[in-house]
Amino acid sequence: MPTEPSLAVVTGASSGIGAVYADRLAARGHDLILVARRADRLQALAARIAETHGRKADIHVADLADPASLAQTAATLAANPRIEVLVNNAGLAKLAPFGTAPLADSLSQIALNITSLTQLTQALLPGFLARNRGLIINIASVLGLEVLPGSAVYSGTKGFVLNFSRGLQKELAGSGVKVQAVLPAATATEIWDNSGVPLASLDTGMVMTVENMVDAALAGLDQGEAVTIPPLADLGLWQRAEAARLALFEATRTGRPAPR
Ligand SMILES: NC(=O)C1=CN([C@@H]2O[C@H](COP(=O)(O)OP(=O)(O)OC[C@H]3O[C@@H](n4cnc5c(N)ncnc54)[C@H](OP(=O)(O)O)[C@@H]3O)[C@@H](O)[C@H]2O)C=CC1
Ligand SMILES: N[C@@H](C=O)C(=O)O
Numbered sequence: 001m002p003t004e005p006s007l008a009v010v011t012g013a014s015s016g017i018g019a020v021y022a023d024r025l026a027a028r029g030h031d032l033i034l035v036a037r038r039a040d041r042l043q044a045l046a047a048r049i050a051e052t053h054g055r056k057a058d059i060h061v062a063d064l065a066d067p068a069s070l071a072q073t074a075a076t077l078a079a080n081p082r083i084e085v086l087v088n089n090a091g092l093a094k095l096a097p098f099g100t101a102p103l104a105d106s107l108s109q110i111a112l113n114i115t116s117l118t119q120l121t122q123a124l125l126p127g128f129l130a131r132n133r134g135l136i137i138n139i140a141s142v143l144g145l146e147v148l149p150g151s152a153v154y155s156g157t158k159g160f161v162l163n164f165s166r167g168l169q170k171e172l173a174g175s176g177v178k179v180q181a182v183l184p185a186a187t188a189t190e191i192w193d194n195s196g197v198p199l200a201s202l203d204t205g206m207v208m209t210v211e212n213m214v215d216a217a218l219a220g221l222d223q224g225e226a227v228t229i230p231p232l233a234d235l236g237l238w239q240r241a242e243a244a245r246l247a248l249f250e251a252t253r254t255g256r257p258a259p260r
Contacts, residue, residue, distance in 0.1 A: 012090030014041035016189030064116035074123035113157035
């Protein structure tokens with residue numbers, strides 16, 4: 001009996017990193033559900049995917065920062081047992097000093113980067129666990145590891161994505177459900193011009209193409225990496241940082257105040 005190809009959901013598929021993930025997952029044989037607000041962009045991508053890869057891409061137009069639209073999206077996805085992959089990619093950056101930034105900018109970053117990612121994961125995970133099969137790719141950022149002036153809220157949201165992913169990885173260990181956190185560094189997408197820091201103002205030598213970013217992230221996935229930092233050549237740096245982080249945590253489990 002021929003089986004239907006698995007379905008991959010990509011949020012924020014209308015541009016940048018999400019659009020390339022959609023292309024690459026289609027090339028790997030997945031049908032797709034493309035989620036974002038801009039229907040015209042999603043339709044154009046769905047047509048390209050059908051033509052290039054012969055895969056079916058449905059579009060789901062939603063504002064994931066809007067609670068009602070998010071709830072409707074979560075319910076629709078939860079009801080689809082063919083979904084095997086969730087790429088939590090939709091994200092927003094507003095890079096400005098917190099003290100003077102509009103509160104709405106902070107809250108919209110939290111709503112999209114944290115709340116929607118959490119709610120969509122919660123919607124799909126029970127089905128993944130019931131079928132003991134699934135993959136969740138959470139797009140964080142290297143700005144989840146470091147904070148620059150102007151990135152307090154954005155970095156906070158991406159720190160959440162990294163730690164949320166770590167928690168899921170521990171809870172799901174031994175199951176057929178895998179979670180990868182991806183921490184891109186600067187990548188040439190629309191996010192920059194929308195963030196208040198124009199892409200053209202960045203040192204071009206530090207900016208990756210979207211295609212290179214996604215292909216490196218998928219190479220990390222294929223090698224079983226739990227956390228992938230696409231431009232990081234020296235994996236030992238990450239391993240030493242992780243070892244130091246765990247040693248620091250262990251050193252707090254004394255139950256006593258430090259002598260100082
Ligand atoms: N580019 C970079 O340098 C880096 C990016 N990242 C992360 O990568 C992810 C993708 O960003 P990137 O491709 O760069 O940026 P883009 O701005 O190109 O893409 C963002 C995507 O999110 C969607 N989106 C934005 N707001 C909403 C919303 N309210 N509801 C639904 N979808 C929404 C957009 O679609 P639409 O407007 O049609 O709704 C778009 O498809 C983000 O999580 C970002 O934080 C991490 C590190 C570096
Ligand atoms: N998305 C970028 C900031 O706008 C980043 O995470 O580096």
